Amino acid sequence: MFESALDNHLSALGLDAWLAELHHLLQQRLSPAFHGHFQAWQTALQQLPAVTPSSIDLDCAAVRVGQAADLDAAQAAALEQALRQLHPWRKGPFAIFGVHIDTEWRSDWKWDRLKAHIAPLTDRAVLDIGCGSGYHCWRMRGAGAGFVMGIDPTLLFVMQFAALQNYIRDPDVHVLPLGMEDLPPAMGCFDTVFSMGLLYHRREPQQHLLELKDCLRDGGELVLETLVIDERHGDVLEPDGRYAQMRNVWAIPSVPTLLTWLRQCGFRDARCVDVTVTSTAEQRRTDWMQFQSLSDYLDPAAPTKTVEGYPAPTRAVCIAHK
Numbered sequence: 001m002f003e004s005a006l007d008n009h010l011s012a013l014g015l016d017a018w019l020a021e022l023h024h025l026l027q028q029r030l031s032p033a034f035h036g037h038f039q040a041w042q043t044a045l046q047q048l049p050a051v052t053p054s055s056i057d058l059d060c061a062a063v064r065v066g067q068a069a070d071l072d073a074a075q076a077a078a079l080e081q082a083l084r085q086l087h088p089w090r091k092g093p094f095a096i097f098g099v100h101i102d103t104e105w106r107s108d109w110k111w112d113r114l115k116a117h118i119a120p121l122t123d124r125a126v127l128d129i130g131c132g133s134g135y136h137c138w139r140m141r142g143a144g145a146g147f148v149m150g151i152d153p154t155l156l157f158v159m160q161f162a163a164l165q166n167y168i169r170d171p172d173v174h175v176l177p178l179g180m181e182d183l184p185p186a187m188g189c190f191d192t193v194f195s196m197g198l199l200y201h202r203r204e205p206q207q208h209l210l211e212l213k214d215c216l217r218d219g220g221e222l223v224l225e226t227l228v229i230d231e232r233h234g235d236v237l238e239p240d241g242r243y244a245q246m247r248n249v250w251a252i253p254s255v256p257t258l259l260t261w262l263r264q265c266g267f268r269d270a271r272c273v274d275v276t277v278t279s280t281a282e283q284r285r286t287d288w289m290q291f292q293s294l295s296d297y298l299d300p301a302a303p304t305k306t307v308e309g310y311p312a313p314t315r316a317v318c319i320a321h322k
């Protein structure tokens, strides 16, 4: 049911020519040969109790599926055990039949910072690149999007999405195990494209912006969220080695530099709508993400700096049009 719904949406966007390759990629990646934990994750998904949620709410901070009263005690225990097999949960939160998945990130705070600034998503075709567990994909659908396609190459996050989709059963929301490089060139069809938390992981940030533009239809909207530095620290920080313990951070621009890059790449009306220093209340270790988190990456003597001595993580949201 979901595969044909995905095909129908992609056909309606003029992407028929991609379908055969896409199905080949999905078959390849959703398999034990692709990831050593795939079978364990599949087993966890199969252990989710078969229950129909009494209600679903995608338009609230903790994306909500059913309520505790929908389950008996054995089902509740099985549910929690299955969901814990999908640790670490980074992007959320979710409330699944009363189980509150307190994720590493309060991703709802990011959504709250940007939602008033974007074009209404009603009936729009939306692409969320690097969507993690799909938390924001659900929020986009809750805000009225007609079709949401999230992509993320990290298979565990796709499995976390599958746990939610197992109950929500929405044929208009999909999270696929793909990287940006797996998308066909010059799709030119999405009304809104989100790239959040991804630009700094790209070796060539301006190339990433051009690729994002290629995904949009003419007039479509880009929502770009990324790490920035204060312009007093220069135009762009290119970390020598790790940044906040992350190995793959290549470029952190100032906001004026980022807006210049957007204009140079041919975007119109580029503007910054929010700059926020990431707090240890927004990103932290929880029971559902028991590894290190932001407080471990900041200098304990000077928490405005990372352990490497760089400015602590600050994120901006920019909006621009094709």
Ligand SMILES: C[S@@+](CC[C@H](N)C(=O)[O-])C[C@H]1O[C@@H](n2cnc3c(N)ncnc32)[C@H](O)[C@@H]1O
Pocket (backbone or CB within 6 Å): 091, 107, 110, 129, 130, 131, 132, 133, 151, 152, 153, 154, 157, 178, 179, 180, 181, 195, 196, 197, 198, 201, 225
């Ligand atoms: C910092 S997280 C951001 C998640 C989410 N967009 C948010 O803002 O909360 C970056 C995500 O990008 C994904 N990612 C890494 N390389 C990617 C690529 N080449 N194409 C698409 N996504 C990628 C990672 O797996 C990770 O889930």
